[in-house]
Amino acid sequence: MxxxxxxxxxxxxxxxxxxxxxxxxxxPRFITLYGPIIGLKTDQVGFFDYFRRYSGFLRIYGSIGVAMVVIVSVAMVVMLLLSVNLTLELKPEPTPLHKPQNIFLIPGINEFVPSTFAVWFAFFFTLVIHEFGHAILCRVEQIAVKSMGVLLLIIPIGAFVEPDEEGVKEASSWPRMRMYGAGIINNILVGVISFGLMVSLIGMAVPTQEPVVVGVYKNYSASEADIPVPSIIRTVNGEMVHTSQDVSDILNGTRPGDTVIVGFDKKGEINDYSLNVSTWPEVLGARESGFMGVFYYNGQGVIDTVQSLFSPLGIFMLLSVPFNPTMEGQYLRILGFDIADTEYYKVPFPGYWELIHLLFWSGFINLAAGLFNALPLVPLDGGFIFREGTERILNRRGLARYTDYVVSFVSTGMVVLIVAIFTLPYLFHM
Incomplete structure (x- = not known):
């Protein structure tokens, strides 16, 4: 095809x-254009009124969202400043992370975000969750919602809710801030829940006990013999082996310089390789037995690592998975990418890994969207909340006329910081 x-x-x-x-x-009532983007909309939005019966709870929820946006906004600004400072100190060479197309998390365009069903579902789900948060708080704060719909650019790329502009202008400061913050807190909450469900489900996978070789140490016999990677060890000196411990038990009887015959299974084809075992590297501990120079897939280690990451710091580790080039990062790619490592587990039901991928990307994109939108940068929601808060503070001192200048200055600063992170490596190595 x-x-x-x-x-x-x-x-x-x-x-x-x-x-x-x-x-x-x-x-025209149902179809509108935004440049080259087609918007399919409806003005049948009365169901948002259902949430008005929970106005008290939702106002508290929105207020918590505003507080969270302020905290996250400050943290994000500090992180941007530290990132720029570190870039200035280290002067790193540009990597794929610094390419312009990788600034935004657009599936298929960003090199680190695949164009899969799980990613597109999470992308669209994130937008819906965000926009519905705005719409619900609009109705709670008695601001009319004119329409809602989806945006098409060949395929669905987003969702939108259109509040009544006059109603937004007439609302007081706190209702507007709660409305702006609702989308962000929705994204962050759904992101954390998605990661939590993923971490809960990952323990249901049972890792294989077979000695799956996924790498070799340079300058050792396995590397020099060019053994196939990945592959499964089936025999050692003619003895059948079923686990990595079986292999170790046999090798414990060898000494450096001995020769062993190892049968490696690559896609059902078993070939024997003659390996001269060596002395163990010091970093792996002194042993008297011989060392082949292979390392095995540690499925239980991957599960344990994922389960340990459901914490404030661990969530940032999960957010780094698509971009992490380390060995640990490569192992964790099983959470969001269709890779061969999924073959090394027994799963509880069909579609298990597809569900894990769906939860990973729902957590990843929702959290990324929430964190980014919290930046004090107009036209992001965090920028509008910053504007409202700045106006309130300056108004008390009779300085409200300076609000636009302060907001413009801070917004420009955010743009400069973001652009600097992506462009400085190129400037350093022109």
């Missing part, structure tokens, strides 16, 4: 539909 032709056909069809809508403006 030629996917390029399919893509070109979809683009051509979309352009024709776009031209038709722009020319004839069919169903």
């Amino acid at each position: 030629d996917w390029l032709l399919i893509l070109l056909g979809c683009i051509a069809g979309y352009v024709l539909v776009l031209a038709y809508i722009r020319t004839y403006k069919p169903f």
Whole structure:
């Protein structure tokens, strides 16, 4: 199947539909255009009124969201400042992380975010959760909601809720801040819950006990013999082995310089390799037995690591998984990527890894969206909350006229910091 032709056909069809809508403006009540983006909308939004019966709780929830946005906003600004300072000190060479297309978490464009069902579902789910938060708090604060809908750019790329602009302007400061903060707290809460469910489910996978070789140590016999990686050790000196402990038990009877015949299974094909075992590296501890120079897949270690990450600091580790080049980071990619490591586990039900991937990306994208939106940068929600708070503070001192200048200065500073993180490595190594 030629996917390029399919893509070109979809683009051509979309352009024709776009031209038709722009020319004839069919169903203006339900279809609108935002540049090249088609918005499908409805004004049937009365169900948001259902949440008004919980106004007391939701106002408290929104107020907590505002407080959380302030805390997260300060933390994010500090992190940006520290990142820029570290970049200035270390002058690192540019990496794929610094490429312009990797600034935003757009599936298929960002090199670290795959274009899979789990990612697109999480991407769309994040937008819906965010926008519904705004809409619900609008109704709680008696601000009208005019419409809601989805945005299309060949495929669904987002959701939107359109509050009544006059109603927003007429509302007082705290209701507006609660409305802005609701989307952020929704994203952060859903992100934490998604990661929590993922961590709970990961323990249901049973890692294989087979001696799965996933790497070799340089300058040792396994590396020099060019053994297949990954592969499974089936025999050692003619003896069948079923676990890495079985292999160790046999090798405990060898000494450096001895030769062992090891049968490696690569995709069902077993081949014997003659390996001259060596002295154990000092970093792995002194032993009298011989050392082949292989290391095994540690499935239980991966599960234990994931379960230990459900903490404030651990969640940031989970957020780094797509970008982490370390060995630990590569092992943790099983949480969000379709890789061969999933074969080394027995799972409790079909679709188990698909569910893990769905929960990982729902947690990842919701938290990333919530943290980014908390920045004091207009037009982000954090920027609007910063504006409201700044105006309240300055108004008490008769200085409200300076609000726009302060907000513009801070917003510009945020843009400079973000751009600096991605461009400085290129400037250092031109």
